[in-house]
Amino acid sequence: MIKSGRSQLEIHPMAQEFSQKSKILFRPKRLEKKQRSKHKKIIFGVLFLIIFAGAIYFFFFSPTFQIKNALIIASEKNISSDLVAQVQNSVRDFFQTRFFFVRRDNLFVFQENELKDYLISKFPEISDAKIERSSEKNLAEREIKIYLTKREMAAIWCETDLASAATGELKPVEEENFEPVTSTAATISESEAVRPKEEIKKCFYVDGEGVVFEEAPLTFGALIVLVKDFSGDEISLGARIAEPKFIEFILDARDWLAKNSDVSLAEFSIDKEDRQLRGLTSEEWQIVFNESQTAAEQGFIIKKVLEQEIKDKRRDLEYFDLRIENRIYYKYRNQDSKEDNTQK
Structure with missing residues (x-):
């Protein structure tokens, strides 16, 4: 029975005893649930980081998605074999450069226009360098073809x-x-x-x-x-x-x-x-x-x-x-x- 006075509220002794027992009975279970939830979050976080890091490595740093071969094709007879060899070496040098931390021969980073501009600036005698990737059906080949066009004298x-x-x-x-x-x-x-x-x-x-x-x-x-x-x-x-x-x-x-x-x-x-x-x-x-x-x-x-x-x-x-x-x-x-x- 709860009695009320002018300035304070009195709690019956049985109610007070029940309140103390409930704290003893139910508080540890809530703590266990919180601890389990926290452990799960840590485990899932670590797994996510491992999977994410593995995916980053697989797609951007492993050889799986690196261009394996660059085929230089002289589209005109006035292009010498020496020029073709020089272009081949320059393509290798270009692929060694990096976009942030990723090499430029990665299929997801590689940009045709970047390589084209690089070759034209390095070889003034080249007027155009048309670049074709492997088709989706032959993606495993990881090959690009570069068709060179030489400038004509005016x-x-x-x-x-x-x-x-x-x-x-x-x-x-x-x-x-x-x-x-x-x-x-x-x-x-x-x-x-x-x-x-x-x-x-x-x-x-x-x-x-x-x-x-x-x-x-x-x-x-x-x-x-x-x-x-x-x-x-x-x-x-x-x-x-x-x-x-x-x-x-x-x-x-x-x-x-x-x-x-x-x-x-x-x-x-x-x-x-x-x-x-x-x-x-x-x-x-x-x-x-x-x-x-x-x-x-x-x-x-x-x-x-x-x-x-x-x-x-x-x-x-x-x-x-x-x-x-x-x-x-x-x-x-x-x-x-x-x-x-x-x-x-």
């Missing part, structure tokens, strides 16, 4: 120095900076029959994208597009020396003139100060081009002036200047410059 580009050159404007140069050459043009005086002293440092092959990809010998010929660069810019392998549109313009100018006006461009040159593009014909006269117009438009103007104005005096020409749009200036070697208002 021009030979030469670093060139000139003892003294007329850049920007076509002006006479002091005779002491020239060396005499023979000429069949009867109207050229002895002092005018001269050629600038040139010093060609290095030559390189350049593709249609303007990328320098290989050192080249100094070669002349009807099928060779030779560009002498007087700009002073240093040329290095793998660099883009010109925009694709610039290379396309040079090729179009050469081909259009050769096909439509019987003008053979022996070489091109780039001035030092303003990077003005000039073409030198096999008849030893120059064409100063305007790159804002198409090669065909300028070729048509040159053809028209040659047929209507120059006629049989082509070998007496010194230059055509097309830098001013819709106008063409020309000059004979022993005369002042003339303007022809031939319209496009």
Whole structure:
């Protein structure tokens, strides 16, 4: 029986005894359950860590998922066996590098674009490296195939120095900076029959994208597009020396003139100060081009002036200047410059 007073609550002795006995009877069981639960959590945690670590090792560090073979395939005949061997060694070096702690030859880490960019940067002569993995059916082979494509030469580009050159404007140069050459043009005086002293440092092959990809010998010929660069810019392998549109313009100018006006461009040159593009014909006269117009438009103007104005005096020409749009200036070697208002 519980009696209540003003300020306190009295508990019957039997209830108090029951409460004490219940603590003795039930508290140890709850503790045992908690301890068992704690032990299970520890065991499951350890097992999870073991399984997780084993899975990490199995998928990322064991040889099971490492690329076993990289087959290099030359998709073109101009790719030498030496280049294939060098690429093979570079692929091995690439696979030795790591993404964080995982080697890059792991199938789950390997990225085709990474290897492609690596090979193109290491071998400028390679324009593309197409990479194929083993199909899902043949995943056990763990093989990749690399199809190499080599850059094609569009021009030979030469670093060139000139003892003294007329850049920007076509002006006479002091005779002491020239060396005499023979000429069949009867109207050229002895002092005018001269050629600038040139010093060609290095030559390189350049593709249609303007990328320098290989050192080249100094070669002349009807099928060779030779560009002498007087700009002073240093040329290095793998660099883009010109925009694709610039290379396309040079090729179009050469081909259009050769096909439509019987003008053979022996070489091109780039001035030092303003990077003005000039073409030198096999008849030893120059064409100063305007790159804002198409090669065909300028070729048509040159053809028209040659047929209507120059006629049989082509070998007496010194230059055509097309830098001013819709106008063409020309000059004979022993005369002042003339303007022809031939319209496009």
